[in-house]
Amino acid sequence: MDLSAALRASPDHLAFRAESIVASKDSAKIVDFVRDSLAVVPPWGDAGDYTAIRWGRAAALRGGQGTLRERADILADLLTRAGFKATVMAADRPSSIGVAQMYRQRTPPFSPAAGKVDSARSLLRQAGLPAAQAQRTFAPGPDPTAAILAALPADLQRARVRTDLLPQVVPVVQFVEGGKTRYAFALDDLGVGDSAPSGLRTGGGTSDAPVVSITVSALSEPAVGSTTSGGRLIDLVSASWRLDKVVRRQVLLTFSPTAGPQAVIDNGLDGLTVRVPFLRVQTENPGATDPSLIAAGKLVTVQGDVLGPAVAAPPAPGTPIDGPYGPLLSLSDSDRAAAEGRVATIKVSANAAAFPEVELLMDVADATGASVDGLDARSFSVQDGGAQIGAISVYSNARRQHRPRVLVIYDSYVDWWPSAAAKSKLDSGLASALVAQAAKSAFDVQVVGMGATPSEGSWAAPDAAALTAAFGSRFESADDPWGSAGGAALDQGVNAIICISDFNNGDGDPNKLPSYQHRIAAAHVPVFAVPSGQAFGQFNGAVGTEIAAFSGGATFDTTDAATPGKLAEAVGAAIGSWVGAAYRLRYLAATGAPAQRTVNVGITGHKQARGTATYVVPARPIPPPSFAGLYVTIVAGGLQSVRRIAGVEVSNRGAPIGATGDAGAIAETRAAMNGVTTIAFEPGSPTSSAILDDVVSSLLSVEPIAELPASATSAELLKAGQNGIRRVPIALASLLRPTPGDANALAGLKVAILQERAVSSTVIEQHADLAIGSNPVIPLVTDPAAAFKAVVATSVAACAAEAATFPVSAYANLSGAALTLIKANDYGVRDAWLASLPSDQQAAWKSPIIAYDDYHRLVPAGGKAGAFWVIDPGSGVAKAVLLDSTGGGLIRAGCNYDAFDSLAMSIAFLSVLCSFGGAALFPFWCIGIQVLAVGMTVAAYFKINGKRHDDVGTPFSLGLGAAGLAGVDFLGLEAPIGIMLMLITLQGACRG
Numbered sequence: 001m002d003l004s005a006a007l008r009a010s011p012d013h014l015a016f017r018a019e020s021i022v023a024s025k026d027s028a029k030i031v032d033f034v035r036d037s038l039a040v041v042p043p044w045g046d047a048g049d050y051t052a053i054r055w056g057r058a059a060a061l062r063g064g065q066g067t068l069r070e071r072a073d074i075l076a077d078l079l080t081r082a083g084f085k086a087t088v089m090a091a092d093r094p095s096s097i098g099v100a101q102m103y104r105q106r107t108p109p110f111s112p113a114a115g116k117v118d119s120a121r122s123l124l125r126q127a128g129l130p131a132a133q134a135q136r137t138f139a140p141g142p143d144p145t146a147a148i149l150a151a152l153p154a155d156l157q158r159a160r161v162r163t164d165l166l167p168q169v170v171p172v173v174q175f176v177e178g179g180k181t182r183y184a185f186a187l188d189d190l191g192v193g194d195s196a197p198s199g200l201r202t203g204g205g206t207s208d209a210p211v212v213s214i215t216v217s218a219l220s221e222p223a224v225g226s227t228t229s230g231g232r233l234i235d236l237v238s239a240s241w242r243l244d245k246v247v248r249r250q251v252l253l254t255f256s257p258t259a260g261p262q263a264v265i266d267n268g269l270d271g272l273t274v275r276v277p278f279l280r281v282q283t284e285n286p287g288a289t290d291p292s293l294i295a296a297g298k299l300v301t302v303q304g305d306v307l308g309p310a311v312a313a314p315p316a317p318g319t320p321i322d323g324p325y326g327p328l329l330s331l332s333d334s335d336r337a338a339a340e341g342r343v344a345t346i347k348v349s350a351n352a353a354a355f356p357e358v359e360l361l362m363d364v365a366d367a368t369g370a371s372v373d374g375l376d377a378r379s380f381s382v383q384d385g386g387a388q389i390g391a392i393s394v395y396s397n398a399r400r401q402h403r404p405r406v407l408v409i410y411d412s413y414v415d416w417w418p419s420a421a422a423k424s425k426l427d428s429g430l431a432s433a434l435v436a437q438a439a440k441s442a443f444d445v446q447v448v449g450m451g452a453t454p455s456e457g458s459w460a461a462p463d464a465a466a467l468t469a470a471f472g473s474r475f476e477s478a479d480d481p482w483g484s485a486g487g488a489a490l491d492q493g494v495n496a497i498i499c500i501s502d503f504n505n506g507d508g509d510p511n512k513l514p515s516y517q518h519r520i521a522a523a524h525v526p527v528f529a530v531p532s533g534q535a536f537g538q539f540n541g542a543v544g545t546e547i548a549a550f551s552g553g554a555t556f557d558t559t560d561a562a563t564p565g566k567l568a569e570a571v572g573a574a575i576g577s578w579v580g581a582a583y584r585l586r587y588l589a590a591t592g593a594p595a596q597r598t599v600n601v602g603i604t605g606h607k608q609a610r611g612t613a614t615y616v617v618p619a620r621p622i623p624p625p626s627f628a629g630l631y632v633t634i635v636a637g638g639l640q641s642v643r644r645i646a647g648v649e650v651s652n653r654g655a656p657i658g659a660t661g662d663a664g665a666i667a668e669t670r671a672a673m674n675g676v677t678t679i680a681f682e683p684g685s686p687t688s689s690a691i692l693d694d695v696v697s698s699l700l701s702v703e704p705i706a707e708l709p710a711s712a713t714s715a716e717l718l719k720a721g722q723n724g725i726r727r728v729p730i731a732l733a734s735l736l737r738p739t740p741g742d743a744n745a746l747a748g749l750k751v752a753i754l755q756e757r758a759v760s761s762t763v764i765e766q767h768a769d770l771a772i773g774s775n776p777v778i779p780l781v782t783d784p785a786a787a788f789k790a791v792v793a794t795s796v797a798a799c800a801a802e803a804a805t806f807p808v809s810a811y812a813n814l815s816g817a818a819l820t821l822i823k824a825n826d827y828g829v830r831d832a833w834l835a836s837l838p839s840d841q842q843a844a845w846k847s848p849i850i851a852y853d854d855y856h857r858l859v860p861a862g863g864k865a866g867a868f869w870v871i872d873p874g875s876g877v878a879k880a881v882l883l884d885s886t887g888g889g890l891i892r893a894g895c896n897y898d899a900f901d902s903l904a905m906s907i908a909f910l911s912v913l914c915s916f917g918g919a920a921l922f923p924f925w926c927i928g929i930q931v932l933a934v935g936m937t938v939a940a941y942f943k944i945n946g947k948r949h950d951d952v953g954t955p956f957s958l959g960l961g962a963a964g965l966a967g968v969d970f971l972g973l974e975a976p977i978g979i980m981l982m983l984i985t986l987q988g989a990c991r992g
Helices: 002-008 014-024 027-037 057-063 068-081 114-126 144-151 261-267 333-342 420-440 464-471 481-486 488-492 513-523 541-551 563-575 663-673 688-701 714-720 730-735 784-805 827-836 839-851 899-910 931-936 956-960 974-987
Strands: 085-092 169-177 180-184 211-221 233-242 250-257 274-282 294-296 298-301 306-309 321-323 326-328 345-351 357-365 380-384 391-397 405-410 444-449 494-501 527-531 583-588 596-603 610-616 626-636 639-647 676-682 745-747 750-760 763-770 777-779 819-822 856-860 867-871 878-882 889-894 937-939
Touching: 002 688, 014 027, 014 057, 014 068, 027 068, 057 068, 057 676, 068 085, 068 169, 144 784, 144 819, 144 867, 211 274, 233 274, 233 294, 233 298, 250 261, 261 714, 306 321, 321 391, 326 391, 345 596, 357 596, 357 610, 380 391, 380 583, 405 464, 405 481, 420 464, 420 563, 444 464, 481 488, 481 494, 481 513, 481 541, 488 494, 488 513, 494 541, 494 563, 513 541, 527 541, 527 563, 626 663, 626 676, 626 750, 639 663, 639 750, 663 750, 688 730, 730 750, 730 763, 730 784, 745 784, 763 784, 777 784, 784 878, 819 827, 827 839, 839 856
Parallel strands: 345 610, 405 444, 405 494, 494 527
Antiparallel strands: 085 169, 169 180, 211 233, 211 626, 250 274, 250 676, 274 294, 274 298, 298 306, 321 326, 345 357, 357 583, 380 596, 391 583, 391 937, 596 610, 626 639, 676 750, 745 777, 750 763, 763 889, 819 856, 856 867, 867 878
């Protein structure tokens, strides 16, 4: 491709320049190339360690800077390849080299071959594509560095400094030319010397690069009964690599369905609920799979369940695997077929509270009434409203609970009643009524005090004497009626709750209330409230009334002699339609009419048994069970950064800030799991030609797919893309551009997180985040005040790149705003400022402000800017942050294709981790993904609603991410922006 050749001819594409320099076999040119093209950056540790590296030779060439050892290793390698015998030695630092000379910046010009650029532009015109958009003007506004420094008192403007910037011993390359031993430091203006430098000694071996660790965690809000704990962070996938394996590349985070890429293309992502979180280092050759650069995490479901490891030896048939509700049974193909033939009855209950997600509870039995266990998703055929469901998931497949369960929460004292006899009458009457009701329809019961959790081993058939005794000995351990009704008790298969209490909510946690309410609504478990103790001050009958109404229960009067019988009747009605949850199936129903639906369930290939249930589409569906937040922790070089990708904000201690059942947080997290997150690691900044060359190579990787006709089937698409794709979002080329900083500071690493998710069928959002905590800036001065200023200016320049790339940015929002300081961990000032905001602003600001408690925050007057500055107290690194706190830039890109399907296609091809063998289209066998996980979800390969999932716009969007940068600006670098606009034009050519 002409564009690739043009970029590789640019003087700043140092990797390709090095090749041409080697070909010259001129030692002076080789030394000059290293000296004049590669700046010096200190290592992570002691700069006096002349064996230390920061990110490796390849990354040093990509960014034009490296440690003294990396530069020496590059020089020795180039000389050796040119035919000279070269060795890295060490010697005393030349006296002419001070800090200024050592760290003088080198900036090779960006100048691609003009003729090849013109040729590429001509080809675009011949292809009928429109001319590239005009470059938009980026106005950076008032100097933000000055505004930040003006808002901070002098005593806070002090950065950590390095006192080891000028080592006494440095690497020197010794080589032989024409029988003569020569020496090259490749520093400042020093040339090649023929005399041994002072203190010459062996250089030792090059040290290993430091390790970078990446951990993706999630905050779960799972379904009632799940074995996964809700409300806390759970690690999903972790990986550690040496920095020289990662810097210059991108780590891709995807949640790939176990059903495989063909199912993704044909069905989309929403119905494929069992996923494997992957972290994969994207290399320059997507077709060459290196298992050491791929990490597969735990099997998860989009409903928030965390199961066992995805990579494991296949268990023998009959061996259970971890499932969302306990062990999932597995059968061999022959045993499963035999079990399917034994099915005589199917009882079904449908729960559509989270419509369009529908949960089916089913009991599958043979002719004797014995449970037929161990069937998987392949065994069932489901129709909803007459429409065949293409993708279903089985989350449990064995009968474990044989009768419905009634929980009695008893919190009442004798002195709350008119007399002991009155209490005794209710107690004995209720015990007798429950026994009589159980004789009509069997159930188990358990009595606990308020705030207590029932014991799994204590459920038993009602016994009048035992119940009466329990009513007289159960009191509160905590005044928390919402937690008692909506907490752990629901996870034990409770079908009705009787709560006798004063409903004092003094120990209730308001932060957990939304979660309890969400669980009660999702469980469809009625709570029958019996208020007691009305004469006492702690009585709060309104809570009991609210819980009853929220759950679909009712309130009963203790003074009514008929109350025990009425409670028993209510319990009978609640358990009358009970269907055991031996099998739990989930699927997505079609939206729209009709509101009244009938669900039919059968056994695939058999007609002997069918189960039927009905449901009404709710007017206001509740959020489905899900993960409610997604986060990534990056640790490198002694630095740590925890970044929110989507969902609920968490504090610096990992605690949720806000409701985990929030509908917006759940939708955002689901979208992120259906998207692609790119974490780019760069050596300060890549040169313009290097990052643009990555973008071009991503286009070339999808060329076989692009050449297919629009009518190509999913199998044909996958065959064309069998070597995978390289995906470099086009926004990265702008976001990671070289930016002008302060001469007294160096960028020590650049980590950019780009999250792409579909928010509608026509819109894809990109969220950019230059992760504070993982983007160190190294001051080159020893005065803490001067260092602070230099670090602020350099880090702010990177924020300007966000603003020049994205139409919505924190940097732009804060331009010219009056700033107020909230010091790190100054909770009083923080809370006072929040209280001063208009009520409509407080909710939006609370979570992000608390999340950055360990940082100084500069907030705009009245909160109207919707963004704030975050400053690391120790280093001075500054970052502009939007209120969603995912980062400083946001873009929405639209086109005439289905955005959901576009990301699904990207994930499908990114899931191709190994070459295909024969007709196999499942991509995970080569790294040992659990075979039995496949049986949890089945997806049919057919058109959904008459529509095939291939209208994803130009296939080039698979390699470049969302279009829509609308003319980014390269801060005056006209040549790079010209090529960027050509690439955007090519990418944005929507198909059909």
